[in-house]
Amino acid sequence: MSVKQLCNRVILSLLCFVPLMTIAQYKHPSAVTKLNLLQQEFVDLRFGMFIHYNIPTYADADWPDPEASITLFNPKKLDANQWAKAAKSANMSYGCLTTKHHSGFSIWDTKTTDYNVMNSPYGKDVVKQFTDAFRANGLKVMLYYSILDTHHKLRPNQISPKHIEMVKAQITELLTKYGKIEALIIDGWDAPWSRISYDDIPFEDIYHLIKRLQPDCLVMDLNGAKYPAEGLYYTDIKTYEMGAGQRMAKESKRMPALACLPINKNWFWKTDFPSKPVRDPKEIVDSLIRPLNAASCNFILNVAPNRDGLIDDNAIAALKAVGKLWRNEGPTAKLPALDLPIISSNLANHQPSNSSWSEDMNIMDFGNDDDFETRWQSYRTVKNPWYEVDFTKDKQFNVIVIAEPEENIKRYTLSYWNGTTWKQFFSGTNVDKIKLHRFDPLWGSKVRMEILESAKPAEISEFQVYQERAFEQAQSKG
Structure with a gap:
C-alpha cells in the first residue's frame, strides 16, 4: 500500500467517527x-x-x-x-x-x-x-x-x-x-x-x-x-x-x-x-x-x-x-434563501455508473452524461432502487447534487464506498427538484443514492459530484 493510500485510509477511519448530521449539514453561513x-x-x-x-x-x-x-x-x-x-x-x-x-x-x-x-x-x-x-x-x-x-x-x-x-x-x-x-x-x-x-x-x-x-x-x-x-x-x-x-x-x-x-x-x-x-x-x-x-x-x-x-x-x-x-417603485418581493452556486468541475461526468434494474431506454449512462434532457429511470417494479457513480479510484468530494426531471423523489440515503464497506452520510427527506448537499470532505471510490420513497418510478437527469474550495477562504484573501 502506498503512503497516499495509507493516509486516505486513516482519513476515512477518522471520518467514521464524525456524527452523521454534522457531515450532512456543513454550510458556509457568512458567504x-x-x-x-x-x-x-x-x-x-x-x-x-x-x-x-x-x-x-x-x-x-x-x-x-x-x-x-x-x-x-x-x-x-x-x-x-x-x-x-x-x-x-x-x-x-x-x-x-x-x-x-x-x-x-x-x-x-x-x-x-x-x-x-x-x-x-x-x-x-x-x-x-x-x-x-x-x-x-x-x-x-x-x-x-x-x-x-x-x-x-x-x-x-x-x-x-x-x-x-x-x-x-x-x-x-x-x-x-x-x-x-x-x-x-x-x-x-x-x-x-x-x-x-x-x-x-x-x-x-x-x-x-x-x-x-x-x-x-x-x-x-x-x-x-x-x-x-x-x-x-x-x-x-x-x-x-x-x-x-x-x-x-x-x-x-x-x-x-x-x-x-x-x-x-x-x-x-x-x-x-x-x-x-x-x-x-x-x-x-x-x-x-x-x-x-x-x-x-x-x-x-x-x-x-x-x-x-x-x-x-x-x-x-x-x-x-x-x-x-415607468419608474422604479422600490424593492421587489423578497427572495427565498438560496445556497451558494455550483462553480466546480463535475467529477461524475461520464464516469462509469451502475444502478438497480432500469427501463431499457433510460439506463444508468444517462444519469451522468452532462445532459439534462436525458435521464436514468428505475424499472417500475423495483421497490428501493439505487444509483451509483464509480470513480474507479478514491477521490475527495464535498458536494452532491441530484437533479430530477420533476419533483418526485422524497426520501433517500447517500453513501460512499471506502474500499471495504458503504458508509452512509445522509438519510432523510428532500422534495426539491434540485437536491443540493454540501458536507465536510469525504474520500471514496463510489457514491450511491438509495431511493426509499418516490411518487412514481425514480428518475435522475444528472447525478453530480464536486470538490469545491471554501468560499470564505476565497473571499477573505487579498
Whole structure:
C-alpha cells in the first residue's frame, strides 16, 4: 500500500467517527448570507442599460472578422455622458458596457494585448469614460466580458495556459482600475456556439479571482440555459437571453434573474438603425419590465451607440417615453434563501455508473452524461432502487447534487464506498427538484443514492459530484 493510500485510509477511519448530521449539514453561513443580500439588491435595481459598443459597431456585423483592423474604431463624438443621461431618462438604475466582445478587441487601456482601443485612432479608454459618466449621473456600473476571443484564438480546441493567464489578467485590470463594479456579466462560456467549457477556462478559478478582487461583485454567466431553472449553476444570477428563446418557466422556483433584449433588432449598431423603428416603449414597460420584475427578474435593455459614439435619436426618444410610463417603485418581493452556486468541475461526468434494474431506454449512462434532457429511470417494479457513480479510484468530494426531471423523489440515503464497506452520510427527506448537499470532505471510490420513497418510478437527469474550495477562504484573501 502506498503512503497516499495509507493516509486516505486513516482519513476515512477518522471520518467514521464524525456524527452523521454534522457531515450532512456543513454550510458556509457568512458567504450564503452575503450573496443572498447582493442577489436581492440586484433584483431590486429592476431595469438597466446594456451597451454593446465595440469594433463590431464599425463592421455592420455582430461577429466581425477577428482580424479586423483597429483603425476602424474611430468615433468622432463619443459621449458617455449622453449614454448615462439617456439611461436616467428611462429611470434605469445602472449600465453595463461590452469591454471585450467575441472578436477580442479591448476598449480599455489593457497591458495584455496590442489589440486595444489605445492603439486605435481614437486612443482613449472607453471603459473609464463609461464608468465615470454613469457614476456621475447616480447610476451603478457593471461590465460585460467575453471569454470567447476569436482574435487571440481563444476558441475550442486551441486553448493554452497563456489564454487562461490572459483572461485572469484582463479581469484583474477591469476589477482594479475602475472602482466598484456591481457585476461582471460573462459571455462565450459553455455555450453551444462557443464550445468553451467550464474546465477549458476553469470557472472556479475565475470565480474566486473575481470575489478576491471585489467581494461584492456578482458573477453572471449569460450561457447557463442548459441548467435547470431551479438550480444556481456557474452563476450568481440566473440569466435569460430572450432573443435566443430563453424564458423563465412560471412554475419554477423563484430565483434572482436577469433577462436581456435589444431595443433594435441586433445587439450592435447597424447602418439601418436610425431609420428603422425601435421597440415600442409601452411594450417595453408592460410586456417586459413589469412582468419580469414581478418574477424577481431584472431587465436589461440593450441600446447600441452608433459609429460616432452616440445613441441614435429614435432610441433616445423611446427611452424618454419609457421614463414617462415607468419608474422604479422600490424593492421587489423578497427572495427565498438560496445556497451558494455550483462553480466546480463535475467529477461524475461520464464516469462509469451502475444502478438497480432500469427501463431499457433510460439506463444508468444517462444519469451522468452532462445532459439534462436525458435521464436514468428505475424499472417500475423495483421497490428501493439505487444509483451509483464509480470513480474507479478514491477521490475527495464535498458536494452532491441530484437533479430530477420533476419533483418526485422524497426520501433517500447517500453513501460512499471506502474500499471495504458503504458508509452512509445522509438519510432523510428532500422534495426539491434540485437536491443540493454540501458536507465536510469525504474520500471514496463510489457514491450511491438509495431511493426509499418516490411518487412514481425514480428518475435522475444528472447525478453530480464536486470538490469545491471554501468560499470564505476565497473571499477573505487579498
